[in-house]
Amino acid sequence: MINTASLRAEQSDKARLIVRDDQLGFTEPDWIAGADVGFEQDGTITRAAIAILSYPGLDLVEYQIARVPTNIPYIPGLLSFRECPALLAAWQKLTIKPQLLFVDGQGIAHPRRLGVASHFGLLADVPAIGVAKSRLCGQHRPLTEAPGDLAELTDKNEFLGWVWNSKARCKPLYISVGHRISPDSALTWVKRCMRGYRLPEPTRWADAIASRRPAFLRWLAEHPEKSID
DNA sequence: GCGACAG
DNA sequence: ATCTTGTCGC
Numbered sequence: 006m007i008n009t010a011s012l013r014a015e016q017s018d019k020a021r022l023i024v025r026d027d028q029l030g031f032t033e034p035d036w037i038a039g040a041d042v043g044f045e046q047d048g049t050i051t052r053a054a055i056a057i058l059s060y061p062g063l064d065l066v067e068y069q070i071a072r073v074p075t076n077i078p079y080i081p082g083l084l085s086f087r088e089c090p091a092l093l094a095a096w097q098k099l100t101i102k103p104q105l106l107f108v109d110g111q112g113i114a115h116p117r118r119l120g121v122a123s124h125f126g127l128l129a130d131v132p133a134i135g136v137a138k139s140r141l142c143g144q145h146r147p148l149t150e151a152p153g154d155l156a157e158l159t160d161k162n163e164f165l166g167w168v169w170n171s172k173a174r175c176k177p178l179y180i181s182v183g184h185r186i187s188p189d190s191a192l193t194w195v196k197r198c199m200r201g202y203r204l205p206e207p208t209r210w211a212d213a214i215a216s217r218r219p220a221f222l223r224w225l226a227e228h229p230e231k232s233i234d
Numbered sequence: 235g236c237g238a239c240a241g
Numbered sequence: 242a243t244c245t246t247g248t249c250g251c
Contacts, residue, residue, distance in 0.1 A: 042241075044242060079242070081239035088241075110240050120240065141240045174251080179240080216242085 012083055013117060020119040022127055028185035029132050031104050034060045037198060038103035039207025040095070040125065042088045043215035044075065051075045053091035054215035056207060057101050063198060063206045065224065068214050070233065071095035081141065082116050085124035096129050105186075105194060106133045107207040111141050112181035112191070114158055114165040126184030133183030134191045135166070136208050140179055148177055155192075167192050175203040 037060050042053045050072055057067040071094030077087040088110075111120030112135025119127075120141065126133025143160040145168045152173040158165045158181070166181025166188060180195050182188055198205035204212070213221035225232055 042242085044241095048242075079241060081241090084240055115240080122240095135240085137240050139240065140238095142238090 007077055007086075009080065009083065012086055016083075016085075016115075016117040016119040016124070019124065019127060020113075020117055023113060023118065023123050023182070024185045025113070025182045025187060026185075027132075027187050027190050029104065029190065034104040036060060036066070036101055036103040037063075037105045037107070037194070037207050039107045039109075039205075039209070039211030040092055041109040041208065041211035041215045042091055043212075043217070045072070048075055051088065051091040052215055053088065053095040054211050055092070055095045055099060055106075056210035056214055057099065057103055058198075058207050058210065061197070063200060065210050067099065067101050068210070068231075068233075069095045069098035070214065071098065084110060085119070085121035088121055089125050089128060092125050093128060102131070104132065106131050106183070107136050107195070107198070107205060107211075108133055108183055109136060109138075109208055109211065111135045111137045111179065112166065112183035114141060114143055114160075114179060114181035116142050118165075120181070120183075122181070122183035132185040134186060134195060135179075135181040135183045136195060136205060137179040137181075138176065138204075140168075150174075164188065169195075171195075171199060171205075172201075172203045178203070 108122035112122035122135030
């Protein structure tokens with residue numbers, strides 16, 4: 006069994022190291038990446054994928070996949086301990102290191118302010134943004150139906166991030182600081198990576214690769230030379 | 235004690 | 242997250 010109390014203590018400890026201001030080191034990045042994980046065989050294997058996209062073209066130029074045994078079960082609030090090992094393995098395989106990374110999950114919009122996007126951003130020492138598809142904690146004004154509607158996500162009087170209607174008739178995105186970036190920049194860069202879908206391109210590709218979606222399999226068929234594993 | 239709860 | 246067909250709406 007795992008000691009959840011010590012893991013929570015570790016989060017509170019590391020949360021103090023998260024940088025909530027811009028340390029981007031670029032005006033226009035060359036590469037922006039997306040990171041996500043999927044599971045194989047009843048969840049016994051965690052498959053992490055990191056997709057490197059060109060900017061501003063947003064074309065998939067590289068991807069790496071890492072498969073590692075799943076050690077920790079899914080426990081709300083402790084997701085990073087389940088996913089970071091695999092994500093780090095994929096990260097180390099990269100030929101191109103992105104200047105900015107979108108992680109599927111919360112950044113500081115977390116009970117102890119260390120969601121997977123912040124935790125991984127800290128471990129990899131890379132500017133990171135948390136792009137989640139649902140809420141973990143915090144409160145916000147009900148959004149309208151209007152695409153582009155934006156609300157602040159707050160908890161205990163503390164600003165955590167944004168709730169944003171990225172596309173009409175779709176559930177909103179929860180965007181928060183991961184590491185080394187400001188809340189405003191996080192929102193700006195997510196917006197700059199949208200291409201008409203609910204999810205920004207880096208996240209969309211990472212999800213397609215990690216979960217072997219048809220879109221990725223079709224891309225592979227058209228780019229046999231870029232096939233790995 | 236009860237309800238909520240990223241992926 | 243994952244298992245899965247059809248179906249409703251733009």
